[in-house]
Amino acid sequence: MSARPLTLGDYHVHSTFSDDAVSTLAENIAAAEEAGLETLRLIDHVRASTTWVPEFVAAVAAEPVPEQLRVLTGVEAKMMDATGRLDIPDGLGDLTVVIADHQFPGSDGPWSPDETKRRLAEGLSDEAALQLLFDAYAAAMRGRRGSQLAHPFSILPKVGLAHLLASEQQAAEFVAVVVETGTLVEVNQKWGVSPVLPLGALLAADRVVMASDAHVATDVGRYDGAVLQPLADAGGSGPRVGA
Ligand SMILES: [Zn+2]
């Protein structure tokens, strides 16, 4: 487990390169410094058609960074299907991809929540759906080593499957793939901790990072009881002094 409090990091912060975020890179860096963070990952939403990634990477590199702060980059992209295909443009090189379940990664492509509910109503079992999601995560992690999982399993409540739990085998395989591929897994302020996530084992393997999912600089590095309590319950570091 990390010796440093996890809350000294924020691995998921959006800037104006994302359509729905309002703060500049500089404002987010200043907010991270103000919050006393050690690590900040600046990421924005991409699709296969996105063309601004080189501009984004250059803009981050051009920002002055306070001495005690480590600034990382990445792009957030959704899984397209259960084979773990990602909605990313060509030419990312070794840029970190933050892998998201913004749609359900179905057997034949991304399913919206409504489409997923329809498939469930028409006979797809809850267990088979959950296995599709686990398959997608495993394949996506293996296809792009060193990635980060954004708000893992956040799609489940959207498709009416918030009640599901992972089997022991699913949890063990998930953790094994996370470790084998060097993946980081978020505890995300906006989405909370899914009961499906084997948080204790991920903490023990030192694979967990904190993520505010900030779309405005005032949210950078801010975590509350909704994520800190499950984290503490699972054996992770609680709020830092003064938070
Ligand atoms: Zn997301």
Ligand SMILES: [Zn+2]
């Ligand atoms: Zn995000």
